[in-house]
Amino acid sequence: MSGELDVDAMLKRFQARAKAVRQRGIPPVEGPERKRFVDQARVDFMDYAMIGDATASLEDGILTLRVDLRPREGSEGE
Numbered sequence: 001m002s003g004e005l006d007v008d009a010m011l012k013r014f015q016a017r018a019k020a021v022r023q024r025g026i027p028p029v030e031g032p033e034r035k036r037f038v039d040q041a042r043v044d045f046m047d048y049a050m051i052g053d054a055t056a057s058l059e060d061g062i063l064t065l066r067v068d069l070r071p072r073e074g075s076e077g078e
Contacts (some may be wrong), residue, residue: 005063007056015052021045 021044029037054065 007058007063011052011054011056014048018045018048018052021048022066 024036025033025039026041037058050067050069051065054067056066059066
């Protein structure tokens with residue numbers, strides 16, 4: 001890997017990707033293809049958002065991402 005990894009910038013890119021997935025429109029497809037597109041967008045958003053919300057550390061060449069999957073207070077039923 002060339003250069004130093006900017007972990008904060010990486011996390012910001014994942015946050016931007018999550019936002020882009022959430023904001024993109026659905027192409028003019030119907031039926032099973034539409035459902036597959038929507039389902040994939042949901043998974044993409046979840047993946048990008050989890051990594052974007054992670055706490056990251058880089059020590060001795062090992063990147064560690066910590067993702068808190070516990071429900072936030074006041075988010076019951078959302």
